[in-house]
Amino acid sequence: MRNEQLLAEIREANMTYLMLAQSLIRQDKTEALFRLGLSEEAADLIGALSPAQVMRIASGNMLLCRFRVDDNMVWNLLTNHSVNKVDNDATTKLHASILMAGRFAEAV
Secondary structure (H helix, E strand, O other), X not given: OOHHHHHXXXXXXXXXXXXXXXXXXXXXXXXXXXXXXXXXXXXXXXXXXXXXXXXXXXXXXXXXXXXXXXXXXXXXXXXXOOOOOOOOHHHHHHHHHHHHHHHHHHHX
Protein backbone atom coordinates (compact mmCIF):
# COMPACT_ATOMS: atom_id res chain seq x y z
CA MET A 1 0.00 0.00 0.00
CA ARG A 2 1.41 3.36 -0.98
CA ASN A 3 1.87 6.06 1.63
CA GLU A 4 -0.65 8.39 -0.05
CA GLN A 5 -3.28 5.66 -0.11
CA LEU A 6 -2.60 4.81 3.54
CA LEU A 7 -3.03 8.46 4.57
CA ALA A 8 -6.26 8.71 2.57
CA GLU A 9 -7.63 5.64 4.32
CA ILE A 10 -6.64 7.00 7.74
CA ARG A 11 -8.45 10.26 6.94
CA GLU A 12 -11.54 8.33 5.82
CA ALA A 13 -11.48 6.18 8.97
CA ASN A 14 -11.11 9.31 11.12
CA MET A 15 -14.03 11.01 9.40
CA THR A 16 -16.23 7.93 9.77
CA TYR A 17 -15.27 7.54 13.43
CA LEU A 18 -15.91 11.19 14.28
CA MET A 19 -19.27 11.19 12.51
CA LEU A 20 -20.31 7.98 14.28
CA ALA A 21 -19.08 9.31 17.62
CA GLN A 22 -21.00 12.58 17.22
CA SER A 23 -24.14 10.73 16.27
CA LEU A 24 -23.93 8.37 19.26
CA ILE A 25 -23.07 11.20 21.66
CA ARG A 26 -25.98 13.33 20.49
CA GLN A 27 -28.42 10.40 20.67
CA ASP A 28 -27.44 8.97 24.05
CA LYS A 29 -24.32 10.30 25.73
CA THR A 30 -24.16 7.63 28.43
CA GLU A 31 -24.35 4.81 25.91
CA ALA A 32 -21.78 6.56 23.71
CA LEU A 33 -19.34 6.78 26.62
CA PHE A 34 -19.67 3.04 27.13
CA ARG A 35 -19.60 1.97 23.47
CA LEU A 36 -16.78 4.28 22.41
CA GLY A 37 -14.74 4.04 25.60
CA LEU A 38 -14.51 7.82 25.85
CA SER A 39 -14.25 10.06 28.87
CA GLU A 40 -17.11 12.48 29.44
CA GLU A 41 -14.81 15.40 28.61
CA ALA A 42 -13.78 13.87 25.28
CA ALA A 43 -17.42 13.13 24.45
CA ASP A 44 -18.39 16.74 25.19
CA LEU A 45 -15.62 18.02 22.91
CA ILE A 46 -16.48 15.64 20.06
CA GLY A 47 -20.19 16.34 20.40
CA ALA A 48 -19.61 20.09 20.10
CA LEU A 49 -17.37 19.98 17.01
CA SER A 50 -18.56 21.88 13.95
CA PRO A 51 -18.47 20.14 10.55
CA ALA A 52 -15.40 22.20 9.63
CA GLN A 53 -13.63 21.15 12.81
CA VAL A 54 -14.49 17.50 12.19
CA MET A 55 -13.02 17.72 8.69
CA ARG A 56 -9.87 19.46 9.93
CA ILE A 57 -9.31 16.94 12.74
CA ALA A 58 -10.07 13.96 10.50
CA SER A 59 -7.58 15.09 7.89
CA GLY A 60 -4.60 14.43 10.16
CA ASN A 61 -2.21 11.56 9.59
CA MET A 62 -2.85 9.83 12.94
CA LEU A 63 -5.68 7.37 13.48
CA LEU A 64 -8.05 8.79 16.13
CA CYS A 65 -9.67 5.57 17.30
CA ARG A 66 -7.88 2.59 18.76
CA PHE A 67 -8.59 -0.97 19.77
CA ARG A 68 -9.64 -1.24 23.39
CA VAL A 69 -8.97 -4.96 23.44
CA ASP A 70 -5.41 -5.42 24.60
CA ASP A 71 -5.28 -8.88 26.09
CA ASN A 72 -5.47 -12.43 24.81
CA MET A 73 -8.48 -13.43 26.89
CA VAL A 74 -10.81 -10.93 25.25
CA TRP A 75 -9.37 -11.53 21.76
CA ASN A 76 -9.88 -15.27 22.20
CA LEU A 77 -13.45 -14.72 23.31
CA LEU A 78 -14.20 -12.40 20.39
CA THR A 79 -12.61 -14.68 17.82
CA ASN A 80 -13.61 -17.91 19.58
CA HIS A 81 -10.10 -19.28 19.00
CA SER A 82 -9.35 -20.40 22.52
CA VAL A 83 -8.31 -23.95 23.28
CA ASN A 84 -11.37 -24.38 25.50
CA LYS A 85 -13.68 -23.25 22.74
CA VAL A 86 -17.27 -22.62 23.75
CA ASP A 87 -19.76 -23.59 21.08
CA ASN A 88 -22.28 -20.88 21.92
CA ASP A 89 -21.07 -17.79 20.05
CA ALA A 90 -23.54 -15.48 21.82
CA THR A 91 -22.19 -16.54 25.21
CA THR A 92 -18.57 -15.85 24.28
CA LYS A 93 -19.42 -12.42 22.85
CA LEU A 94 -21.42 -11.59 25.97
CA HIS A 95 -18.50 -12.64 28.16
CA ALA A 96 -16.12 -10.45 26.11
CA SER A 97 -18.53 -7.51 26.41
CA ILE A 98 -18.74 -7.94 30.17
CA LEU A 99 -14.95 -8.03 30.48
CA MET A 100 -14.55 -4.92 28.30
CA ALA A 101 -17.28 -3.09 30.22
CA GLY A 102 -15.55 -3.90 33.50
CA ARG A 103 -12.27 -2.56 32.18
CA PHE A 104 -14.00 0.59 30.96
CA ALA A 105 -15.52 1.09 34.40
CA GLU A 106 -12.09 0.63 36.03
CA ALA A 107 -10.58 3.24 33.70
CA VAL A 108 -13.27 5.79 34.50
